[in-house]
Amino acid sequence: MKIYLKIWRQKDATSKGQMVKYTMDGIEGDMSFLEMLDVLNEELISKGEEPVEFDHDCREGICGTCSLQINGRPHGPDTLITACQLHMRSFKDGDSITIEPFRAKAFPVIKDLIVDRSAFDRIQQAGGYISVNTSGNTVDANAIPIEKENADDSFYAATCIGCGACVAACKNASAMLFTSAKVSQFALLPQGRVEATDRVMNMVRQMDLEGFGNCTNTGACEVECPKGISLENIARMNREYLSASIKG
Amino acid sequence: MGILDSKVPKGPLAEKWTNHKNSIDLVNPANKRNIDVIVVGTGLAGGSAAATLAELGYNVKTFCYQDSPRRAHSIAAQGGINASKNYQGDGDSDYRLFYDTIKGGDYRSREANVYRLAEVSTNIIDQCVAQGVPFAREYGGLLDNRSFGGVLVSRTFYAKGQTGQQLLLGAYAAMNRQIQRGKIRSFTRHEMLDLVLIDGKARGIIARNLVTGEIERHSAHAVVIASGGYGNLFFLSTYCMGANVMAAWRTHRRGAFFANPCFTQIHPTCIPVSGDHQSKLTLMSESLRNDGRIWVPKNLDDAKAIREGKLKPTELKEEDRDYYLERRYPAFGNLVPRDVASRAAKERCDAGYGVNKTGEAVYLDFSAAITRYGTEKAYTSGLKDPDADTVRRLGEEIIESKYGNLFQMYEKIVDQNPYKTPMMIYPAVHYTMGGLWVDYNLQTTIPGCYSVGESNFSDHGANRLGASALMQGLADGYFVLPYTIGDYLSNDIRTGKISTERAEFDEAEKAVKERLEKLMSGKGLHSVDYYHKKLGKIMWDKCGMSRNEKDLKQAISEISALRKDFWENVKVPGTANSKNQELEKAGRVADFLEIGELFAKDALERNESCGGHFREEYQTPEGEALRDDENYKYVAAWEYKGEPKDAKLHKEELAYEFIELKTRSYK
Ligand SMILES: Cc1cc2nc3c(=O)[nH]c(=O)nc-3n(C[C@H](O)[C@H](O)[C@H](O)COP(=O)(O)OP(=O)(O)OC[C@H]3O[C@@H](n4cnc5c(N)ncnc54)[C@H](O)[C@@H]3O)c2cc1C
Ligand code: SF4
Ligand code: FES
Numbered sequence: 047m048k049i050y051l052k053i054w055r056q057k058d059a060t061s062k063g064q065m066v067k068y069t070m071d072g073i074e075g076d077m078s079f080l081e082m083l084d085v086l087n088e089e090l091i092s093k094g095e096e097p098v099e100f101d102h103d104c105r106e107g108i109c110g111t112c113s114l115q116i117n118g119r120p121h122g123p124d125t126l127i128t129a130c131q132l133h134m135r136s137f138k139d140g141d142s143i144t145i146e147p148f149r150a151k152a153f154p155v156i157k158d159l160i161v162d163r164s165a166f167d168r169i170q171q172a173g174g175y176i177s178v179n180t181s182g183n184t185v186d187a188n189a190i191p192i193e194k195e196n197a198d199d200s201f202y203a204a205t206c207i208g209c210g211a212c213v214a215a216c217k218n219a220s221a222m223l224f225t226s227a228k229v230s231q232f233a234l235l236p237q238g239r240v241e242a243t244d245r246v247m248n249m250v251r252q253m254d255l256e257g258f259g260n261c262t263n264t265g266a267c268e269v270e271c272p273k274g275i276s277l278e279n280i281a282r283m284n285r286e287y288l289s290a291s292i293k294g
Numbered sequence: 295m296g297i298l299d300s301k302v303p304k305g306p307l308a309e310k311w312t313n314h315k316n317s318i319d320l321v322n323p324a325n326k327r328n329i330d331v332i333v334v335g336t337g338l339a340g341g342s343a344a345a346t347l348a349e350l351g352y353n354v355k356t357f358c359y360q361d362s363p364r365r366a367h368s369i370a371a372q373g374g375i376n377a378s379k380n381y382q383g384d385g386d387s388d389y390r391l392f393y394d395t396i397k398g399g400d401y402r403s404r405e406a407n408v409y410r411l412a413e414v415s416t417n418i419i420d421q422c423v424a425q426g427v428p429f430a431r432e433y434g435g436l437l438d439n440r441s442f443g444g445v446l447v448s449r450t451f452y453a454k455g456q457t458g459q460q461l462l463l464g465a466y467a468a469m470n471r472q473i474q475r476g477k478i479r480s481f482t483r484h485e486m487l488d489l490v491l492i493d494g495k496a497r498g499i500i501a502r503n504l505v506t507g508e509i510e511r512h513s514a515h516a517v518v519i520a521s522g523g524y525g526n527l528f529f530l531s532t533y534c535m536g537a538n539v540m541a542a543w544r545t546h547r548r549g550a551f552f553a554n555p556c557f558t559q560i561h562p563t564c565i566p567v568s569g570d571h572q573s574k575l576t577l578m579s580e581s582l583r584n585d586g587r588i589w590v591p592k593n594l595d596d597a598k599a600i601r602e603g604k605l606k607p608t609e610l611k612e613e614d615r616d617y618y619l620e621r622r623y624p625a626f627g628n629l630v631p632r633d634v635a636s637r638a639a640k641e642r643c644d645a646g647y648g649v650n651k652t653g654e655a656v657y658l659d660f661s662a663a664i665t666r667y668g669t670e671k672a673y674t675s676g677l678k679d680p681d682a683d684t685v686r687r688l689g690e691e692i693i694e695s696k697y698g699n700l701f702q703m704y705e706k707i708v709d710q711n712p713y714k715t716p717m718m719i720y721p722a723v724h725y726t727m728g729g730l731w732v733d734y735n736l737q738t739t740i741p742g743c744y745s746v747g748e749s750n751f752s753d754h755g756a757n758r759l760g761a762s763a764l765m766q767g768l769a770d771g772y773f774v775l776p777y778t779i780g781d782y783l784s785n786d787i788r789t790g791k792i793s794t795e796r797a798e799f800d801e802a803e804k805a806v807k808e809r810l811e812k813l814m815s816g817k818g819l820h821s822v823d824y825y826h827k828k829l830g831k832i833m834w835d836k837c838g839m840s841r842n843e844k845d846l847k848q849a850i851s852e853i854s855a856l857r858k859d860f861w862e863n864v865k866v867p868g869t870a871n872s873k874n875q876e877l878e879k880a881g882r883v884a885d886f887l888e889i890g891e892l893f894a895k896d897a898l899e900r901n902e903s904c905g906g907h908f909r910e911e912y913q914t915p916e917g918e919a920l921r922d923d924e925n926y927k928y929v930a931a932w933e934y935k936g937e938p939k940d941a942k943l944h945k946e947e948l949a950y951e952f953i954e955l956k957t958r959s960y961k
Contacts, residue, residue, distance in 0.1 A: 104370050107703065110364075
């Protein structure tokens with residue numbers, strides 16, 4: 047296949063970026079999208095140019111590192127996958143593909159397609175944990191039976207990989223889906239209840255401090271989330287937040 | 295043998311750990327505040343260690359090369375984590391878990407360590423549940439279990455096919471709590487490039503800020519290496535792209551012995567290689583072997599027709615299929631350990647029975663399980679005479695609930711629906727049992743330098759059973775290191791802050807900078823990947839699933855030549871004082887080019903077959919691994935002496951006081 051690429055190049059956080067065009071030939075459908083970029087980079091290096099930098103690690107859709115905006119959509123055209131799971135068979139010979147970094151005020155560009163998503167870490171640090179000592183003096187695990195349905199829902203919320211696609215998809219760059227997934231995981235478990243009030247208040251406060259926008263219930267986040275994190279989590283977080291505000 | 299003192303405590307096996315904990319020196323909480331510890335790596339091992347050390351009161355600095363600790367490679371673990379809880383009442387016990395693990399490792403691990411691992415395993419599950427890790431549960435609200443290769447009990451706890459992710463998020467959350475308290479400072483997008491020794495003790499590291507390129511000095515009273523495995527030296531593997539040996543290798547160069555480098559696990563159920571541009575291999579969790587049956591065609595003609603696309607696997611009659619694992623190993627069947635399953639697959643493919651275009655794939659078939667589950671479900675839902683379609687649909691739903699994300703992953707990569715047609719799988723490099731040599735306290739041969747998780751060599755022997763790496767990482771991090779390190783640090787309560795202005799830091803920083811400059815100054819003929827792929831091919835062809843003397847000798851000279859070529863001709867664009875992914879890769883591949891040679895040397899030295907190390911010269915008439923306990927019942931610990939060819943071998947003899955060494959049989 048022949049593919050025309052337009053890629054965002056930006057030297058560092060302070061430089062101005064621009065779109066640069068590349069043409070690639072001999073692309074096979076079995077290649078993953080990132081492998082296609084590997085091939086491009088090998089060509090650039092052999093020509094003495096600087097390769098395109100992009101974030102990636104596991105290349106199997108679980109670490110949440112890859113973060114490409116492909117043809118205007120986070121992680122590209124297919125649903126329920128990350129950019130590393132996208133394969134070139136999703137494109138046709140002669141297609142033009144635009145590749146940009148995830149864009150949001152809270153995700154500043156570091157270089158080319160790499161952005162800084164450490165704001166997500168700080169939201170977690172604000173309360174995304176259960177305050178249990180790591181001494182190993184806990185009760186037997188089966189002493190806390192948990193209804194399967196709640197355990198499953200908690201698990202589904204916990205499958206969020208922290209990729210940031212929800213933020214990139216949102217016209218307000220809101221981090222509600224991510225934050226609500228974290229809040230939900232604990233809200234559905236008996237272990238974390240004691241500190242639930244502080245947790246939701248602190249995490250939401252941190253989310254706002256980081257410069258993420260407000261949620262206007264557009265739902266674009268849910269559509270683009272590679273892990274199918276549902277909007278129900280946002281509703282659950284809002285309930286938690288409301289009851290916490292009343293208490294607090 | 296003085297240098298390799300394993301420090302295994304005396305006394306009965308089941309009491310060693312308790313006695314040891316009772317006798318080691320403690321550090322007063324007020325003094326812990328004056329002690330700094332560096333943890334390199336935030337996977338399960340490093341993350342849990344950092345959180346616990348901080349909890350105890352030490353000041354901790356963590357490092358990882360990813361943008362967030364949560365993205366460490368542990369995240370990718372799919373299948374599960376073992377613990378001898380005996381919740382299923384199927385006869386499990388600490389002793390059985392210990393026994394299975396020792397046997398699985400082909401009697402090349404340290405008895406006392408493995409027993410301790412089994413002993414603390416139950417604690418891990420309690421701890422993780424308390425932290426909110428959402429393990430799979432049964433309808434009654436209790437935890438669910440499944441089974442993994444090499445064992446006959448159900449002791450594996452799991453969270454669908456994402457166990458590693460959930461466990462890591464647990465450790466990450468524990469870290470976050472300490473970051474919030476100010477007890478951990480987390481340095482992300484930072485890579486450790488060297489270890490700093492003062493008076494022979496580990497006292498700090500040199501790290502590169504991967505965003506700015508700045509070289510930084512960090513001091514501490516002790517350094518913990520938790521940097522994961524080095525399987526990426528094969529280029530194609532199930533590891534994440536950034537996995538490397540740098541931290542461990544730099545430590546080795548500073549004097550830490552490197553143990554059993556050739557013990558590498560090849561995992562039997564990975565998605566086969568599809569083309570030249572492939573960058574990594576994807577694992578299909580071993581837990582699939584609970585329900586999937588492995589087969590190839592019985593007749594060569596059928597295999598050929600399948601490869602040419604003239605015959606579909608689903609069209610092949612039951613009697614024309616060779617369920618070779620069930621045939622060869624009736625007791626364990628599809629659940630034999632990984633090394634056994636991998637070799638059996640290679641044997642069939644080498645004999646011409648492979649089922650994909652390249653002839654390097656076997657089938658993993660779920661149709662029997664779908665029918666079995668579907669029928670059961672139909673009955674329990676009151677459908678006494680269900681038609682085939684209903685059975686299939688119900689069965690697929692059950693399989694979906696157990697392994698859904700793995701099936702989805704497979705379909706994305708291969709573009710075939712594994713519910714309808716059997717998966718194709720082939721072995722791939724997956725885990726390195728070798729690593730930094732550590733004693734019972736997890737200390738390397740450098741005082742004050744510890745190693746936990748996959749980056750150390752301990753516990754797994756020559757082969758690792760499924761679901762035991764996560765267990766070891768968390769055992770080391772939550773429950774072992776935080777105790778044992780106190781014994782060492784109790785001597786440091788009066789040391790005070792360690793200055794990074796010392797000459798030792800100057801020297802290490804200078805060495806690091808020179809190395810970076812050297813990497814940038816190659817003649818520029820070939821990219822880093824060019825070398826990495828060449829190295830990977832040598833490793834896979836000559837040091838892979840089976841090895842022989844001739845190939846290993848060749849590998850040694852080829853790797854050494856490739857290394858020389860690399861340093862002269864590698865092309866690294868950009869500059870060293872900015873973000874530069876090619877430079878990052880170059881530094882990692884440079885180290886792979888050294889450990890690769892030591893790997894081959896270690897394999898050549900070990901004239902026996904055991905676990906993942908299969909020497910063609912040493913096998914039984916049936917093609918099973920032939921161990922030589924008389925001569926090779928030791929840990930091979932290599933001392934750095936310059937070029938890998940000069941490395942010096944030290945042997946830690948393994949003493950088995952409590953179990954009898956047996957031939958490993960799964961028949
Ligand atoms: C696909 C897959 C599935 C698996 N499934 C299972 C399973 O079901 N059960 C099981 O028990 N095991 C499984 N394993 C094995 C298990 O996941 C790993 O062995 C284990 O997670 C390793 O943990 P770790 O903490 O030692 O290292 P890692 O998680 O690899 O962490 C390494 C850390 O070190 C950091 N690091 C590395 N080098 C440097 C450096 N130079 N400077 C700074 N930081 C550095 C990294 O950033 C990272 O934080 C699986 C492995 C894979 C690949
Ligand atoms: S909610 Fe979905 S899109 Fe957002 S960070 Fe989590 S996985 Fe990514
Ligand atoms: S690289 Fe890990 S999710 Fe894409």
